[in-house]
Amino acid sequence: MCSERLFYWSLLSNTPARINRSSALMASTLLPAPLGPLLLLLLLCSTSGSSQRPQWPVQRVPVVWPQQIEEQPPPHFLRPAQLQVTSSCGPECHKRALPPSYWDLQQFLSYETLHSSGQLTETVVGIYGFDANAFYETPAGRSRSKRQIFGHDSRFSIVGHDFLLNYPFSAAVKLSTGCSGTLVGDRHVLTAAHCVHDGKNYVKGAQRLRVGFLKPQHKETSGRNGTGGRPDKMKFQWIRVKRTHVPKGWIKGTANDIGMDYDYALLELKKAHKRRHMKLGISPAAKQLPGKRVQFSGFDNDRPGQLVYRFCEAGDETYDLLYQRCDAQPGASGSGVYARMWNRRSRRWERKVIGVFSGHQWVDLSGTPQEFNVAVRITPLKFAQICYWIKGNYVDCRQG
Structure with a gap:
């Protein structure tokens, strides 16, 4: 620490x-x-001392289990990805929303899978071991955060191979649609749903989606002992995506209503990478985070080819969303929001992805547009779903 x-x-x-x-x-x-x-x-x-260590809370994880898979008509690939999200529902609106019923949650957590061949399937899920009274509690509100850049720009471009190629910065990747993502498995990338689907249709490029890994570009130099290579600039090495999972909560809703709560997607690569990935974690309440702080790295559009890191204090929160003061620009959407806390079981510090940075949410409040930095929190149900997408079973997904 x-x-x-x-x-x-x-x-x-x-x-x-x-x-x-x-x-x-x-x-x-x-x-x-x-x-x-x-x-x-x-x-x-x-x-x-150890007594002051912020610890990952121990939470019981429900089971999200596929029940039926149906083939769907081929999707339409329309506009490019929108890197900013518009919504008519702000923090207070989300807090006032009624808790979803079991049948609502079953509908929201059912999902579509887009295959690289163009095939589209829909999977209906069942939910087991979920106690709405125990899980669905809205945390106490705090001051809301607005604006993309808060006064002094506190973002840091990560430079130097020693940092860029080492964990946790090496777990950040770029999507060919212009967003960012985070490695959460040997073949899996967590990102925002709006990076591949606008709520109604899949975006242009979603079928041939690629993930970029920042690597050093070697220049050839001649010397007395022959030709050698030296690292100079960084470039992206791209891997094709095999399939993409998007929850129906995002598709059945849209970015203009409560569907904002489900702005996350998981990408499965065609081949494994060799980098260290981040673990998933259930999002603790903001007050439990070290210094009430979150952090993430992404590829902001105003700094082409650079990995941009930031950390900031978490602000207002609902059960599904976390509002924070992190400076960011379009392109950072889809970045994994993570924290570092003490794991009492393994007795060591662990970084875990606890959310997905959705971007700058524009909210129309009585005709006055206001802007919020928002991330989708990984709740117990979302953890169970994403973990199943990665592991292919629920046995390995019982601890968040």
Whole structure:
């Protein structure tokens, strides 16, 4: 945890730094910075005991189980992906919405699967072990967050192969439709549903969807001992998507109503990658997060070819959505929102994806458009569904 705090410090101090995580407490790993705040930071690291560790909450996970698969007519591929989402329902609107019934949830969590061949299937699911009274509770509200950039732009472009090719930054990928995503399995990428489907139709490019992995581009240089290669710029290496899962809650709703709660999708690649992926986690309440903070990395359109990292305080929240103050631009949509907390079972720190950054939600409030940064939270039911898409069984999906 201290090495991560020092990493934040190196970013905030605006001084380039290479951090050796195995010896993060050594001040020599940082370039000169104001001494007082750094010493305070080191003091906080040295005095934080195990009793103060933010821990992943232990939650019981229900089962979302396929019951029937039906082939659907070939889909239409229309407009390009819209990288920003419009909605008529803001935080207070979502809080006032009635909790869905079992039959509503069964409908919302049923899903479509788009295959690379163009075949489209619909899967009807059953839900088991779900107690609406235990799970469906709206957290206490906090101040809402607005705007894409909050005063000073607090985003950081990640530079240098040492960072870009190492976890967790290496788990961020780019979609050929212009969005971002996060590796959550050997062949699986979590992203936003609106990156492949606009609520009514699949977007242009969804059938031939590709996922880009940022890798170093080597330039050939001649030397006394012959020709060698040196890393210079970064480029994307692309892998085709085999199938795409989109929940019916997004398709049956639209971005203009409660369907916003289901703005997530899972992509299965045609071949496995070799990078470390992130684990899924059920989203804790904002007050349980370390420093009430979330973080994510994506490929913002205003910084082409660069991976952009940010962290910020979580703001208002509903059962399905998390509003936060993270600076972002179109292109970051679909990024996995993650946190780092202590796993009491494995007795170690773990980063887990707890949501999907949906983007900038425009809400028409009494004729006045207002903007919110919003992420879809991974609830117990969504965890069960996404985990099943990855694992292919529910036995390995019982702990979130």
